[in-house]
Amino acid sequence: MRVDAMDFIRNMVSRDLETGKYGGRVVTRFPPEPNGFLHIGHAKSLCLNFGIAAEHPGGRCHLRLDDTNPDTEKEEYVEAMKRDIRWLGFDWGEHLYHASDYFEQLYAYAMVLIDKGLAYVDSSTEAEIRDRRGSVTRPGVNSPFRDRSLEENRGLFRRMRAGEFPDGSHVLRAKIDMAHRNMVMRDPILYRIRHASHYRHGDDWPIYPMYDFAHCLSDSLERVTHSLCTLEFENNREIYDWLLVHVDAPAPRPEQTEFAPLILDYVITSKSKLRPLVEGGHVRGWDDPRMPTLAGLRRRGVTPEAIRTMCDMVGVARAQSRVDMAKLEFAIRDDLNEKAPRAFGVLDPLKVVLTNYPEDASETFTAPRFPSDGGQSGTRELPFRREVFIDRADFAETPPPGFRRLAPGGEVRLKYAYVIRCNEVVKDAGGRVTELHCTVDPSTRGGVAPRGRRVRGAIQWLEPGSAVRAEVRLYDRLFAVPEPPLDDLVGALNPGSEKVVKDALVEPGAAGTGPGAHYQFERLGYFFADPDSRDGRLVFNRTVTLRDGWARVREDGPARETGRSGAAARAASGAARTRPIDTLRTEAERSLFGDLVSLGASEAAAAVLVRAHDLREVFLAARAEYVEGADSIASWLVNEITRLLGGEGGSDLSRLEPSALADLAEAVDEGDLSHRQARKVMAALLLRGGSLHEARAGLDLEEIGDEGALRTMLDRLINEHPEKAAAYRKGQRGLLGFFVGGVMKQTRGKADPRKASELARALLDDPAT
RNA sequence: UGGCCCGUCGUCUAAUGGCAGGACACCGGUCUUUGGAACCGGCGGUGGUGGUUCGAAUCCACCCGGGCCAACCA
Numbered sequence: 031m032r033v034d035a036m037d038f039i040r041n042m043v044s045r046d047l048e049t050g051k052y053g054g055r056v057v058t059r060f061p062p063e064p065n066g067f068l069h070i071g072h073a074k075s076l077c078l079n080f081g082i083a084a085e086h087p088g089g090r091c092h093l094r095l096d097d098t099n100p101d102t103e104k105e106e107y108v109e110a111m112k113r114d115i116r117w118l119g120f121d122w123g124e125h126l127y128h129a130s131d132y133f134e135q136l137y138a139y140a141m142v143l144i145d146k147g148l149a150y151v152d153s154s155t156e157a158e159i160r161d162r163r164g165s166v167t168r169p170g171v172n173s174p175f176r177d178r179s180l181e182e183n184r185g186l187f188r189r190m191r192a193g194e195f196p197d198g199s200h201v202l203r204a205k206i207d208m209a210h211r212n213m214v215m216r217d218p219i220l221y222r223i224r225h226a227s228h229y230r231h232g233d234d235w236p237i238y239p240m241y242d243f244a245h246c247l248s249d250s251l252e253r254v255t256h257s258l259c260t261l262e263f264e265n266n267r268e269i270y271d272w273l274l275v276h277v278d279a280p281a282p283r284p285e286q287t288e289f290a291p292l293i294l295d296y297v298i299t300s301k302s303k304l305r306p307l308v309e310g311g312h313v314r315g316w317d318d319p320r321m322p323t324l325a326g327l328r329r330r331g332v333t334p335e336a337i338r339t340m341c342d343m344v345g346v347a348r349a350q351s352r353v354d355m356a357k358l359e360f361a362i363r364d365d366l367n368e369k370a371p372r373a374f375g376v377l378d379p380l381k382v383v384l385t386n387y388p389e390d391a392s393e394t395f396t397a398p399r400f401p402s403d404g405g406q407s408g409t410r411e412l413p414f415r416r417e418v419f420i421d422r423a424d425f426a427e428t429p430p431p432g433f434r435r436l437a438p439g440g441e442v443r444l445k446y447a448y449v450i451r452c453n454e455v456v457k458d459a460g461g462r463v464t465e466l467h468c469t470v471d472p473s474t475r476g477g478v479a480p481r482g483r484r485v486r487g488a489i490q491w492l493e494p495g496s497a498v499r500a501e502v503r504l505y506d507r508l509f510a511v512p513e514p515p516l517d518d519l520v521g522a523l524n525p526g527s528e529k530v531v532k533d534a535l536v537e538p539g540a541a542g543t544g545p546g547a548h549y550q551f552e553r554l555g556y557f558f559a560d561p562d563s564r565d566g567r568l569v570f571n572r573t574v575t576l577r578d579g580w581a582r583v584r585e586d587g588p589a590r591e592t593g594r595s596g597a598a599a600r601a602a603s604g605a606a607r608t609r610p611i612d613t614l615r616t617e618a619e620r621s622l623f624g625d626l627v628s629l630g631a632s633e634a635a636a637a638v639l640v641r642a643h644d645l646r647e648v649f650l651a652a653r654a655e656y657v658e659g660a661d662s663i664a665s666w667l668v669n670e671i672t673r674l675l676g677g678e679g680g681s682d683l684s685r686l687e688p689s690a691l692a693d694l695a696e697a698v699d700e701g702d703l704s705h706r707q708a709r710k711v712m713a714a715l716l717l718r719g720g721s722l723h724e725a726r727a728g729l730d731l732e733e734i735g736d737e738g739a740l741r742t743m744l745d746r747l748i749n750e751h752p753e754k755a756a757a758y759r760k761g762q763r764g765l766l767g768f769f770v771g772g773v774m775k776q777t778r779g780k781a782d783p784r785k786a787s788e789l790a791r792a793l794l795d796d797p798a799t
Numbered sequence: 800u801g802g803c804c805c806g807u808c809g810u811c812u813a814a815u816g817g818c819a820g821g822a823c824a825c826c827g828g829u830c831u832u833u834g835g836a837a838c839c840g841g842c843g844g845u846g847g848u849g850g851u852u853c854g855a856a857u858c859c860a861c862c863c864g865g866g867c868c869a870a871c872c873a
Binding site for chain 1: 800801802803804805806807809810811812813815816817818819822823824825831832833834835836837847848849850851852853854858859860861862865866867868869870871872873
């Protein structure tokens with residue numbers, strides 16, 4: 031299952047391929063720090079990075095261990111990560127890298143920065159550095175070591191590398207700006223001294239590069255094209271680019287793009303938060319089937335295909351989001367439905383004596399391994415005798431309305447065997463049901479009901495002599511609440527997240543099942559043979575239950591929630607009308623606002639001009655040349671020009687001649703130029719300056735206003751889409767855009783949209799026109 | 800309190816100024832030797848207020864809500 035939607039990152043990659051930005055190369059990377067286990071959140075990144083690489087001929091995805099912190103990293107994590115990535119279905123081929131292998135080159139790059147006067151050795155204490163960094167609202171102050179000479183910095187940094195200084199005595203910092211609005215840019219630390227043994231390089235290095243320094247340069251060294259990371263690194267993009275530029279990294283340089291991390295309801299992925307759960311014995315380990323780690327998911331019985339499908343379903347975007355567990359569950363069931371053979375399992379056995387079945391008789395029924403609607407085939411054997419066990423949950427002494435299973439005096443189908451009727455309920459002294467006396471209907475042998483008989487319920491059963499014992503572990507979500515509070519995870523644990531059934535029964539065919547087998551125990555869910563299964567002892571983990579329509583009916587009481595949607599509720603509460611002047615805070619602003627309005631600007635435009643003094647000056651100058659057009663001029667400035675200035679194109683307000691703006695506004699007001707044409711002209715004016723006349727001359731401003739031509743196109747559209755025309759006439763006004771848009775498309779944007787729009791409306795409203 | 804980012808059905812996500820669409824969930828139906836699967840149908844959304852435009856989810860402004868940033872972690 032592949033959901034074919036191009037996300038914003040794939041769009042960007044396609045665009046870069048078209049423009050030849052990277053010479054046709056597509057190189058991504060997956061850069062985990064080997065300090066823990068990979069989890070479901072990593073799966074999204076894995077799918078994205080490896081997915082994009084696989085979608086392009088020659089594309090590559092590097093596996094890079096980001097191992098620049100010797101304190102936390104271990105080889106065993108590297109091995110675990112490789113295993114998990116392969117299991118998920120991805121292959122880095124020969125592209126396995128380690129940031130720690132770049133230490134020598136990184137050191138050389140640091141020297142480049144020092145030589146350029148862009149990095150210095152700071153000998154302040156950690157606390158001093160922190161204090162001098164300022165805060166988000168307060169600028170920082172320069173370190174007293176900031177202006178050391180090049181020689182001094184070079185010497186100190188060399189000695190740092192030589193191991194002459196103790197931990198914490200010096201750091202290397204970039205020299206940027208201690209008052210920078212972005213905290214990351216306030217002279218970020220590039221290197222720290224750490225006399226620790228690195229898992230790969232032992233004691234070779236007493237200094238270690240920081241993430242910001244190592245990451246962009248590692249990307250560059252590997253000639254990565256698209257460096258994809260999660261949203262929390264947004265603020266780091268600025269230092270990423272700064273460093274590559276200032277060390278003169280070769281172009282084209284890698285570029286960082288951020289996407290929203292995968293956050294699942296009822297799940298947390300923070301390694302540091304998960305650790306206490308493992309160490310506190312709240313779970314069976316990092317691979318506990320309730321853990322969000324890939325190892326845990328695997329042990330739960332979740333398949334790599336299911337995880338990949340879920341990632342596809344979730345998509346990739348920049349909006350913060352929380353994903354409903356139902357998506358993962360859907361993906362799991364969707365995959366396992368095709369893969370898992372069916373078997374009978376009884377969790378809580380209840381004895382059924384078939385009083386009219388001969389004491390010494392027995393027979394064996396054959397059941398399919400997969401339902402007839404599934405792809406695979408095969409059969410299994412089910413022995414049958416006078417005594418069988420059914421699940422206690424499939425009997426109700428006083429059945430609720432709609433109950434389709436066994437009840438006193440009622441019938442149920444023992445799947446693939448017989449329809450039975452319950453005649454007597456036997457209880458112990460405590461009133462607990464101990465066995466049921468039933469009779470089989472011999473005419474239903476094989477479980478088939480004769481024509482005309484409708485037996486709604488069909489349940490699984492097992493013959494005790496042949497059934498095999500198994501331990502079954504029923505798993506549910508680890509946490510009881512969708513957003514577990516990080517400060518009290520233990521308190522948020524779901525007490526029912528694991529229920530162990532020691533003496534469950536499974537059908538004889540499951541005997542000898544080795545770890546790693548998937549089953550669907552009919553009507554119970556999907557199960558996975560745990561690694562604890564050995565020496566004939568069977569342990570099954572419930573991966574996920576089956577979708578259960580009956581449970582929904584039962585649990586949804588009469589009071590279903592029918593509250594208003596969030597949006598409707600919000601709309602009802604807020605919604606105060608705001609006038610432009612109300613957005614102004616000071617008296618001076620309001621006074622200026624009044625002046626602008628009296629000069630002819632609209633209130634909406636005036637409120638913006640009050641705040642933007644550069645636009646205001648252009649307004650004043652242009653208005654002086656076209657006084658009656660003050661309103662138009664203000665509007666152009668506030669809407670179109672602001673838009674162009676905010677875009678990528680390199681527009682510059684200083685290039686705009688006020689007189690050209692005045693001329694343009696006048697030309698539009700007098701019908702000499704359509705608004706659409708004027709927008710093109712405006713873009714040129716902001717890019718290249720000059721007069722209106724010059725700008726117009728350099729542009730193709732052809733506009734098709736010929737009614738006959740427009741009419742021909744519209745007639746055809748209406749004839750080709752009679753259902754749209756009818757819907758429009760029925761009140762679906764939005765469809766006007768379909769017809770106008772069609773004309774615009776056909777003319778490659780050259781039709782006069784106003785005329786096309788008017789004509790379309792006329793033709794649709796009155797076909798006889 | 801500063802900077803940056805983000806708000807589209809309950810949830811996730813499309814629509815690159817031109818038909819607000821898909822998936823999951825939910826509801827109903829058909830079918831059924833799994834209250835499963837499959838199939839059919841339904842419900843349901845552009846955070847708010849103004850503005851620009853022939854036309855706004857998309858552009859502009861303000862407001863509201865959310866996230867990230869002040870490790871010698873990544």
